[in-house]
Amino acid sequence: MAAIELDVYIDYLCPWAYRGAMWLEHVEGAGRIHPRWRMFSLSENHRRREGVDPTPVWEKQPTAKGLPAFRAAVAAHEQGEDAFNRFRIALQKARHAEGHQVDDPKTHRLAAERAGLDLTRWERDLQNADFLTLARDHTEAVRKGVFGVPTLVWPEGRSYYLKINDLIPADRAVALYDAIESIHRFAEVIEVKTPESEGTLAA
Structure with a gap:
């Protein structure tokens, strides 16, 4: 079975995106998927929901939350x-x-060191990094209806936003993916919610 290519939208700010990424790492390791990691700015998303100035946050406030991390990743x-x-x-x-x-440069350098990057090259590229990739990814995400992270988008266009409140063990990761993919096959199902996510669960 060929690995399915998924677009996965993340913001480094978000703990849901972190847990989702750790889960998908196990699924990818099992040969089930090939994630293509895309950028979605929560700062821009929140600002647009407020209905203020339409100028993108990366043009108006390039040090807004999450943006320096995106530049380091670029x-x-x-x-x-x-x-x-x-x-x-x-x-x-x-x-x-x-x-x-x-967004601390020390954190970015720590990540670069742990990733085994050529640090001299990375620091040089960081000086020239821009927000073109973020702008492209975020605009495409909005077109697809993305509103939060992590959002997984399948090749045919259906997408799912997930909230995972703890790390998924490796031996259960593929089972969770299979469960979501099973729901994905039913175009009639457009939403699955829990009382916890809706905030209606009695104390």
């Missing part, structure tokens, strides 16, 4: 897809498993 991507993925995982773990500040 610089890592200059060393190839594998280098980027190692950096992405290292940065997500540094933030959400160890409590480092996601």
